[in-house]
Amino acid sequence: MAGASVASELAGTYRVLLAEREGQPGYHTTGRSAALFSETYGPPQIRALSRASRAFFDGPPTGFAAAPILSPRGVLTVARPDQIEALERELATFPVGEKIRRVSPAEASALMPLMRDGYVAGAIHDTSARDIDVHALHQGYLRQFRAAGGRLETGAEILGIERDGATWRIRTSNLEIRAAIVVNAAGAWADEIGVMAGANRIGLVPKRRTALIIAAPDGVQIGPWPMVVDVDEEFYLKPDAGRFLISPADETPSAPCDAQPEELDVAICIDRIEKAFDFPVQRVENKWAGLRSFVADKTPVAGFEPGLPGFFWLAGQGGYGIQTAPALSRFAAALVAGKNPPADIIDEGVIPTALSPARFRA
Structure with missing residues (x-):
């Protein structure tokens, strides 16, 4: 790009x-x-x-x-009880207004019905975020x-x-x-x-990130749901053409290469998703990795x-x-x-x- x-x-x-x-x-x-x-x-x-x-x-x-290059999506940033301080720090960096607001655990569950009961202690909903x-x-x-x-x-x-x-x-x-x-x-x-x-x-340090496409639960219409991101970027889940794109948001330093997913990262990803969401990952339809390259700042x-x-x-x-x-x-x-x-x-x-x-x- x-x-x-x-x-x-x-x-x-x-x-x-x-x-x-x-x-x-x-x-x-x-x-x-x-x-x-x-x-x-x-x-x-x-x-x-x-x-x-x-x-x-x-x-x-x-x-x-x-x-149009952009389409509506929204992002729900979620925090467990042990992550509330991190959520407060994140919220302090946002221009809070009509499109970005803090939501209660009940509101978060309404926005993403598959969240596991008791997992979310607080969340931020950004309706301005869009798919590209x-x-x-x-x-x-x-x-x-x-x-x-x-x-x-x-x-x-x-x-x-x-x-x-x-x-x-x-x-x-x-x-x-x-x-x-x-x-x-x-x-x-x-x-x-x-x-x-x-x-x-x-x-420059290339860092490997893993992603998977998994099937959504049978009979669930997921189209309008927001992307869900852990406040400490331990995972994300995004609706994608009737399925879910998920990632452990890993950042493993790598030499420049045609990056491929590691099975350990795939397993970590599935574990984190199943702890946060109330559905089992029954089938991985696709998996890949890419390199996100950063300098120190x-x-x-x-x-x-x-x-x-x-x-x-x-x-x-x-x-x-x-x-x-x-x-x-x-x-x-x-x-x-x-x-x-x-x-x-x-x-x-x-x-x-x-x-x-x-x-x-x-």
């Missing part, structure tokens, strides 16, 4: 080649997302980027997608990219990057590229690409590498890269073009120095 979105934003101004290592775009984390838009999820700069992305999601460019059609968003950016003259090369694993005079020479497994600017949007591999180009690492990295002309970082989106893509791609494209970031993004509280790789280079 990071590469497709910024390439789409740049293609109207520059000749842009999008080099994709895999046989298709979005093979790794983009295609494995829980796909929720929430302005209250993540650290402050993520929330600001999410707020700045809302207008795009609500009104994408004409022809960008055949149907990730496929439509990703394909919209790729379609917009191609329409602007952009070129996509799949199967183009980066084998070498070196400065050659005033340009970069990039060798891939199937072609050689010369470019004035390299945008490093390589996800879990971004630090490896940076080192290859002569940059210092930004301390869990804030994305967007900016030119100091002392390395034309090398631009766009990395470290963590688990927030889908919902922040509209604003972060516009922000990055402006910096690549040597312009000031868009005013509407800055007005939402995005601080360029907080995203810059220079913050690691003291």
Whole structure:
């Protein structure tokens, strides 16, 4: 998503080649997302980027997608009796109002009837959170990219990057590229690409997250129910096309790879879900894992590498890269073009120095 979105934003101004290592775009984390838009999820700069992305999601460019990208969902953040203090801390970070409010255990059970009796001691209901059609968003950016003259090369694993005079020479497994600017949007591999180009690492740590699709109880209509998230992020459960998407919300450090689910994480996930919800997990229909990549402050990295002309970082989106893509791609494209970031993004509280790789280079 990071590469497709910024390439789409740049293609109207520059000749842009999008080099994709895999046989298709979005093979790794983009295609494995829980796909929720929430302005209250993540650290402050993520929330600001999410707020700045809302207008795009609500009104994408004409022809960008055949149907709305967002659809109603809502999120119920729940706490056990031993987690009430954590719930209070979480509530203090929310802009409480008509769309976000604390609810009683009885109200939480009414919103999610499958909650186990006595499990919930308190909860927060956010009705503003919405599902994201990730496929439509990703394909919209790729379609917009191609329409602007952009070129996509799949199967183009980066084998070498070196400065050659005033340009970069990039060798891939199937072609050689010369470019004035390299945008490093390589996800879990971004630090490896940076080192290859002569940059210092930004301390990127890919973390594996496991997800499962399970059948809903027979005869239960789950469509309008909210996503349920444990206040300490020990699990989440989300209605998904008549089934449930569940996760133990694991964050296991990993080398960059095609992540696969571990059986222990699958077992932990099922155990946590069965303790919180009053139904047995009888059948796992699908399971997968993805890598969510973070730097130490869990804030994305967007900016030119100091002392390395034309090398631009766009990395470290963590688990927030889908919902922040509209604003972060516009922000990055402006910096690549040597312009000031868009005013509407800055007005939402995005601080360029907080995203810059220079913050690691003291």
